[in-house]
Amino acid sequence: MYNPLLLPDLRVMLEENDTESLTEFCNVLHPAVAAEVLDGLPSEDILKVLSTCEIGIRVEIFEYMDLPQQVDIVELMGREELSALIEEMSPDDRVDLLNRLDEAHVESLLPLIAQAERSDIRKLLSYPEDSAGAIMTTEYASLPQDITVGEAIQRLRQQAPNRETIYYVYILGDDRRLDGLVSLRELILASPDARLTDIMRRDVISVRVETDQEEVAQELARFNFIAIPVVDKQHRLVGIVTHDDVLDIVQEEATEDAYRLGAVEPMEDSYLESPLTEITWKRGVWLMFLAGVALMTAQVLQQYEEMSQAQKWMILFLPLVLASGGNAGSQSATLVIRALALESLTRRENVRMSVRELLIGLSLGGGLALIGLIAAVTWFDLDWSHAIVVGVTVLLVVVMGTVSGAMLPLMFKKLGMDPALMSNPLIAALVDVLGVVIYFSVARAVL
Amino acid sequence: MYNPLLLPDLRVMLEENDTESLTEFCNVLHPAVAAEVLDGLPSEDILKVLSTCEIGIRVEIFEYMDLPQQVDIVELMGREELSALIEEMSPDDRVDLLNRLDEAHVESLLPLIAQAERSDIRKLLSYPEDSAGAIMTTEYASLPQDITVGEAIQRLRQQAPNRETIYYVYILGDDRRLDGLVSLRELILASPDARLTDIMRRDVISVRVETDQEEVAQELARFNFIAIPVVDKQHRLVGIVTHDDVLDIVQEEATEDAYRLGAVEPMEDSYLESPLTEITWKRGVWLMFLAGVALMTAQVLQQYEEMSQAQKWMILFLPLVLASGGNAGSQSATLVIRALALESLTRRENVRMSVRELLIGLSLGGGLALIGLIAAVTWFDLDWSHAIVVGVTVLLVVVMGTVSGAMLPLMFKKLGMDPALMSNPLIAALVDVLGVVIYFSVARAVL
Numbered sequence: 001m002y003n004p005l006l007l008p009d010l011r012v013m014l015e016e017n018d019t020e021s022l023t024e025f026c027n028v029l030h031p032a033v034a035a036e037v038l039d040g041l042p043s044e045d046i047l048k049v050l051s052t053c054e055i056g057i058r059v060e061i062f063e064y065m066d067l068p069q070q071v072d073i074v075e076l077m078g079r080e081e082l083s084a085l086i087e088e089m090s091p092d093d094r095v096d097l098l099n100r101l102d103e104a105h106v107e108s109l110l111p112l113i114a115q116a117e118r119s120d121i122r123k124l125l126s127y128p129e130d131s132a133g134a135i136m137t138t139e140y141a142s143l144p145q146d147i148t149v150g151e152a153i154q155r156l157r158q159q160a161p162n163r164e165t166i167y168y169v170y171i172l173g174d175d176r177r178l179d180g181l182v183s184l185r186e187l188i189l190a191s192p193d194a195r196l197t198d199i200m201r202r203d204v205i206s207v208r209v210e211t212d213q214e215e216v217a218q219e220l221a222r223f224n225f226i227a228i229p230v231v232d233k234q235h236r237l238v239g240i241v242t243h244d245d246v247l248d249i250v251q252e253e254a255t256e257d258a259y260r261l262g263a264v265e266p267m268e269d270s271y272l273e274s275p276l277t278e279i280t281w282k283r284g285v286w287l288m289f290l291a292g293v294a295l296m297t298a299q300v301l302q303q304y305e306e307m308s309q310a311q312k313w314m315i316l317f318l319p320l321v322l323a324s325g326g327n328a329g330s331q332s333a334t335l336v337i338r339a340l341a342l343e344s345l346t347r348r349e350n351v352r353m354s355v356r357e358l359l360i361g362l363s364l365g366g367g368l369a370l371i372g373l374i375a376a377v378t379w380f381d382l383d384w385s386h387a388i389v390v391g392v393t394v395l396l397v398v399v400m401g402t403v404s405g406a407m408l409p410l411m412f413k414k415l416g417m418d419p420a421l422m423s424n425p426l427i428a429a430l431v432d433v434l435g436v437v438i439y440f441s442v443a444r445a446v447l
Numbered sequence: 448m449y450n451p452l453l454l455p456d457l458r459v460m461l462e463e464n465d466t467e468s469l470t471e472f473c474n475v476l477h478p479a480v481a482a483e484v485l486d487g488l489p490s491e492d493i494l495k496v497l498s499t500c501e502i503g504i505r506v507e508i509f510e511y512m513d514l515p516q517q518v519d520i521v522e523l524m525g526r527e528e529l530s531a532l533i534e535e536m537s538p539d540d541r542v543d544l545l546n547r548l549d550e551a552h553v554e555s556l557l558p559l560i561a562q563a564e565r566s567d568i569r570k571l572l573s574y575p576e577d578s579a580g581a582i583m584t585t586e587y588a589s590l591p592q593d594i595t596v597g598e599a600i601q602r603l604r605q606q607a608p609n610r611e612t613i614y615y616v617y618i619l620g621d622d623r624r625l626d627g628l629v630s631l632r633e634l635i636l637a638s639p640d641a642r643l644t645d646i647m648r649r650d651v652i653s654v655r656v657e658t659d660q661e662e663v664a665q666e667l668a669r670f671n672f673i674a675i676p677v678v679d680k681q682h683r684l685v686g687i688v689t690h691d692d693v694l695d696i697v698q699e700e701a702t703e704d705a706y707r708l709g710a711v712e713p714m715e716d717s718y719l720e721s722p723l724t725e726i727t728w729k730r731g732v733w734l735m736f737l738a739g740v741a742l743m744t745a746q747v748l749q750q751y752e753e754m755s756q757a758q759k760w761m762i763l764f765l766p767l768v769l770a771s772g773g774n775a776g777s778q779s780a781t782l783v784i785r786a787l788a789l790e791s792l793t794r795r796e797n798v799r800m801s802v803r804e805l806l807i808g809l810s811l812g813g814g815l816a817l818i819g820l821i822a823a824v825t826w827f828d829l830d831w832s833h834a835i836v837v838g839v840t841v842l843l844v845v846v847m848g849t850v851s852g853a854m855l856p857l858m859f860k861k862l863g864m865d866p867a868l869m870s871n872p873l874i875a876a877l878v879d880v881l882g883v884v885i886y887f888s889v890a891r892a893v894l
Contacts, residue, residue, distance in 0.1 A: 030652065032670045153635065160636050167614050167631070167673075184614070184631060188600065189607050205477065221698070223479045224691035226614075226673060243690045244671035247697060251668070254701035255785050261708060262781025262871060263774055271786045272796060272803075280807050283778045284814060287845075290774050291815055294767035295822050301763050302827070308762070315755070315762050316748050319769070319879055320741035327710055327737050327872050331730045334709025338702050339718045349719060356719075360727050367731060368738055375742050380749070398734075424709060424871065425774045432766055 007040045014045055019052045026053030026061060035064035043072040051081075059088040068273050071100050083112035086121075090164060092137040092245065095124040132216045133209040135249065136230045136239030141166040143196065145179060150192035156184070168227050170237055171200050178204055178229055178237040206231045209238055214253050217246045218343055257341055260420035261334060263290065286425070293429035297436055304440040311443060313382055317372070317390050318439070324368050325397035325435045326428030332357050332405030333427050337420050340413055350410055354403075361402030369395040389446050393439045400438070401431045454487045461492055466499050473500030473508060482511035490519040498528075506535040515720050518547050530559035533568075537611060539584040539692065542571040579663045580656040582696065583677045583686030588613040590643065592626060597639035603631070615674050617684055618647050625651055625676055625684040653678045656685055661700050664693045665790055704788055707867035708781060710737065733872070740876035744883055751887040760829055761890060764819070764837050765883075771815050772844035772882045773875030779804050779852030780874050784867045787860055797857055801850075808849030816842040836893050840886045847885070848878045 006025075013021045026034060026049070038046045038061070050058045050073070062070065062085065074082055074097065086094050086109065098106050098121065106125075110118050120138055127133025141163045143152050152169070160166050169187070171180035180200030190199050206229040207216050220228045220243065227240040256266040265282035267274045301308070308314050336353060339345065345353070373391035376382040382390070405427050409419035453472075460468045473481060473496070485493045485508070497505045497520070509517065509532065521529055521544065533541050533556065545553050545568065553572075557565050567585055574580025588610045590599050599616070607613050616634070618627035627647035637646050653676040654663050667675045667690065674687040703713040712729035714721045748755070755761050783800060786792065792800070820838035823829040829837070852874050856866035 030650075030670065157635055160632055166635070184635075185607055188604055188613070188631075203477075221691070221694050223477065226690070243673070243694070244668070247668050247690070247694060250694065250697055250701070251789060254697070254705070255789070258701070258705055258708060258781055258785050261705060262777050264778050264781055270789065271782050272799065276803060276806060279782075279803070280810050283775070283807065284811055286778075287771065287774055287811055287815055288818060290770055291767060291818055294770040295826065297766040298763040298827070301766070305759070309759070312752070312756070316745040318762075318765070319744040319748070320738060322766070323737055323741040323872075323876070323879070324734065327734055328730070330709050330872060331711050331733075334705055334711060335718050335726075338705050342698060342702070342717065352719065356723060356726075359723060360730065363727050364731055364734055368734055371735065371738055379742065380745070425770075425777060429770070432770070 006037045010037065010041065010049070011045075014041075014048060022049050022052040023054075025049065026057045031057065031060035032064045034061045039065070039069065043069075043076055047073050047076050055084065055088055059085060063089060063093045066269065066273060067096060067100055068269050070097050074101065079109060079112060083109050087113050087117050090137055091120055091124055091139060091239075092135060095121065095134070098125060099129075127209065130213045131209065132207050132211040132213065132230045132241060133239070135213050135216070135245055136209075136241045137164045137245075138239045139164045140170060140227070140229070140237070140240040141168070142170045142172050142176075142237065143182075145171045145173065145195075145197045145200065147196055148192065149187055149190045149194045149196065149199070152182075152187055152196055153192075156187075164240070164242055165227055168225075168240075170204075170229055170240075171196055172237060175234070176236045178206060178231050178235055180204060181229070204229060206235075206237075207241075208232070213249050214341070215344065216241050217249045217253070220246045221250075222343075253341060256418075257337055257420040260418065261330075261337065261424050263287075263425040290425055290429050293433060297432045300433055300436045304436070307440055307443065311386070311447070313380065313386055314389075314439070314443060316380065317376065317393075318436075320372055320390070321393050321397055321439050322428075322432050322435050324372075324394050325401035325431035327401075328361065328364055328368075328398045329401030329405035329427040329431050330424035332361070332402045333409055333424055336406050336409045340409065340419050354406055354410065357402050357406035358399070361399040364402065365395040365398030368398055385446060389439075389443045392446070393435075393442045396438050396442070397431065397435045400434060401427065404430065453484045457484065457488065457496070458492075461488075461495060469496050469499040470501075472496065473504050478504065478507035479511045481508045486512070486516065490516075490523055494520055494523050502531065502535055506532060510536060510540045513716065513720060514543060514547055515716050517544050521548065526556060526559060530556050534560050534564050537584055538567055538571055538586055538686075539582060542568065542581070545572060546576075574656065577660045578656065579654050579658040579660065579677045579688060580686070582660050582663070582692055583656075583688045584611045584692075585686045586611045587617055587674070587676070587684070587687040588615070589617045589619050589623075589684065590629075592618045592620065592642075592644045592647065594643055595639065596634055596637045596641045596643065596646070599629075599634055599643055600639075603634075611687070611689055612674055615672075615676075615687070617651075617676055617687075618643055619684060622681070623683040625653060625678050625682055627651060628676075651676060653682075653684075654688075655679070660696050661788070662791070663688050664696045664700070667693045668697075700788060703865075704784055704867040707865065708777075708784065708871050710734070710872040737872055737876050740880060744879045747880060747883045751883070754887055754890065758833070758890060758894070760827065760833055761836075761886070763827065764823065764840075765886070767819055767837070768840050768844055768886050769875075769879050769882050771812075771819075771841050772848035772878035774848075775808065775811055775815075775845045776848030776852035776874040776878050777871035779808070779849045780856055780871055783853050783856045787856065787866050801853055801857065804849050804853035805846075808846040811849065812842040812845030815845055832893060836886075836890045839893070840882075840889045843885050843889070844878060844882045847881060848874065851877065 038049060139162060141156060141159050143155060156166050167184045169182050170178060173179040180202050181204045182196060182200045186199055205223055207219055209230050209232050227242045229237055230239045230241060232238050259266045263286040267278060267282055369391040372394045373387045376387035376390045412421055413419040485496060586609060588603060588606050590602060603613050614631045616629050617625060620626040627649050628651045629643060629647045633646055652670060654666055656677050656679050674689045676684055677686045677688060679685050706713045710733040714725060714729055816838040819841045820834045823834035823837045859868055860866040
């Protein structure tokens with residue numbers, strides 16, 4: 001996105017093997033911008049550029065690259081070079097990367113990495129995917145509580161260079177128990193002689209290491225934190241999750257939900273980075289399933305063939321009946337899924353939501369039924385009895401769509417599954433099959 | 448969500464007019480938690496609790512409440528009390544609130560507010576909704592460049608109490624021009640005698656005051672910033688947007704996109720806070736529109752009545768034909784809209800996306816066509832010629848759905864409109880009408 005004009009220059013430098021200018025390139029640009037510019041080059045060339053820059057900057061630029069890009073580059077690297085890179089990377093980013101490499105490769109690298117880093121890696125790799133443990137970093141700033149503010153700032157100065165953030169400082173007791181929190185702002189404001197015990201906050205809000213990442217994001221957002229501490233069962237501090245990682249998680253979860261709502265299986269990478277075959281497959285499975293449902297609808301329609309022969313007008317209103325139920329159901333599912341994504345709802349709120357959906361379903365169904373009825377009589381010259389069949393069916397189908405659209409995601413959530421699995425097209429498909437049955441049953445009852 | 452057990456205690460304190468305990472309640476809890484607990488009380492009682500706490504804490508708790516809640520409380524307040532509250536609020540939050548009150552009310556309050564705050568409010572109120580100017584705060588930390596690090600920390604100590612963040616310090620030149628940036632971490636690490644000019648970064652990444660909030664969020668996320676500075680045309684610093692506000696924006700935009708994809712008009716407040724009538728209306732308009740499209744489909748079907756009488760099997764496959772096109776189109780729209788929400792795409796990426804969608808459409812269409820064809824022959828005992836009509840139609844409809852699902856959001860974006868306006872059900876509806884035409888045209892051509 002940024003400075004696409006730099007790319008030709010970069011190519012010339014590479015051709016001329018102009019190491020000095022390449023190092024300059026790494027030093028001058030913000031690493032995020034450098035990573036974006038490099039994205040335009042083949043992996044071999046990216047590696048060449050990176051190897052000209054100082055290790056600290058190399059790692060920074062590398063960390064700003066997308067994971068598939070990182071994997072491509074890593075595969076071109078020698079073991080020594082790669083283990084040096086991994087040793088320097090921040091704990092959360094390197095675990096994300098290692099999770100993408102095959103196990104044998106990772107095992108062959110670990111012996112080259114310093115002992116402390118190695119055990120850190122093994123520990124972080126052991127947490128389940130999407131848990132607080134899997135996304136946290138272990139590079140937090142921490143202090144004991146029995147020191148003064150002046151000492152604290154001195155010690156922070158030593159910790160600062162390799163901590164993800166020093167703006168929140170965690171106060172640890174025996175056995176690394178999380179006893180308190182003090183922000184750098186508070187340290188700056190306090191008198192240098194004050195003791196940390198006197199200024200620290202004690203009821204520190206934290207998440208557990210096994211907490212789902214979506215909930216971690218909700219908690220950090222609730223309190224507007226820069227970072228949220230992660231503790232184990234014994235309330236020992238094991239890591240922190242920072243605001244920038246939470247922003248990524250929120251985007252990732254929103255994308256996942258949107259995909260599910262749109263009947264696309266979520267993918268690990270962004271659209272343009274995923275291979276065509278993967279996208280086709282992740283859409284194809286849903287389309288095939290939905291085609292199956294449509295064929296079931298056809299089977300059901302076949303059952304009513306005699307009736308639809310006698311009542312030809314019924315076919316004309318089939319699209320209206322099916323679309324109304326499906327659309328109303330999609331709306332409900334969307335609203336419920338989004339509400340669940342934004343915060344954890346209490347049981348009372350769940351009930352309130354279901355009641356609301358029922359009421360809304362009744363009024364929307366009533367309104368659409370009226371439209372259908374009037375259109376049937378005036379626009380399509382149907383008998384009143386026929387028009388009533390259309391109206392009643394639309395009402396029933398919309399209520400059914402709304403209620404199932406709202407209840408199914410809530411049920412899924414309760415069962416510990418992703419509520420967004422109840423995708424819109426899936427609800428539409430369910431409504432299709434049941435809608436046909438309702439339509440012909442109503443017709444049979446009325447006529 | 449938190450501590451629902453506190454609510455009964457709170458009610459007792461209120462009944463007994465136990466001011467001391469109420470003040471204690473405000474002081475002890477994190478303001479975010481206090482706001483959530485208070486949410487369970489009627490507005491009159493919330494106001495009573497808030498009036499027992501010290502103004503600083505009162506404002507903090509108040510700012511953590513949802514906007515509709517804030518408005519309810521404000522309407523119960525006297526002018527003096529309210530203007531004191533507004534004066535203390537942070538600039539971005541108070542502008543959000545004032546935007547919700549009617550203009551006459553705001554004008555009656557302004558004279559009671561201190562001159563400096565008043566002009567700040569007027570200025571922020573003047574920026575267009577959803578622009579960087581409308582979401583930024585003016586409480587940033589800033590310093591001149593000709594001082595030492597030691598002096599800088601001294602001055603920051605004075606600024607700290609009423610700055611949104613002091614972790615990024617902006618270095619201003621003449622006329623408040625944004626000349627540099629230094630983080631508090633860098634200040635802590637630097638020698639106290641070093642001069643700011645020597646340690647500050649000069650190429651500060653900033654956004655313009657008129658930049659759309661979605662782009663502001665993308666920029667902050669790109670660089671993992673805690674805050675991003677906002678400048679005017681003359682590159683003068685006018686405010687900052689902080690990470691917590693960006694997180695809210697990202698959630699807000701994701702909700703808006705999800706709603707649009709689900710054919711619900713976006714609402715200002717969350718689902719449970721919006722009045723039933725509003726939700727019903729915001730869904731109703733879309734449902735009515737979509738019902739209109741379904742009635743058009745009915746009209747089109749009527750045109751082909753003679754043919755569908757002669758070829759009764761055609762009706763059975765109508766759900767499959769329409770669902771396949773609609774679902775494939777929804778998938779494409781979802782993928783494109785999400786990609787656009789996550790980053791600004793270059794023209795090359797746009798083209799790549801369209802080509803990919805065409806290829807995916809062809810393979811998905813081909814696959815589904817095959818399924819339809821086989822099902823028609825085996826399951827429904829159709830002639831080969833009839834089955835071929837089904838297959839060819841499915842292929843054409845899926846390709847049409849995919850291409851329009853991908854192109855329409857891109858077109859909308861280009862026209863400066865919200866790409867998510869091209870909602871999934873709208874695409875499904877378009878596919879419905881055209882799908883019927885294609886179906887019968889193919890049948891006419893083949894048979």
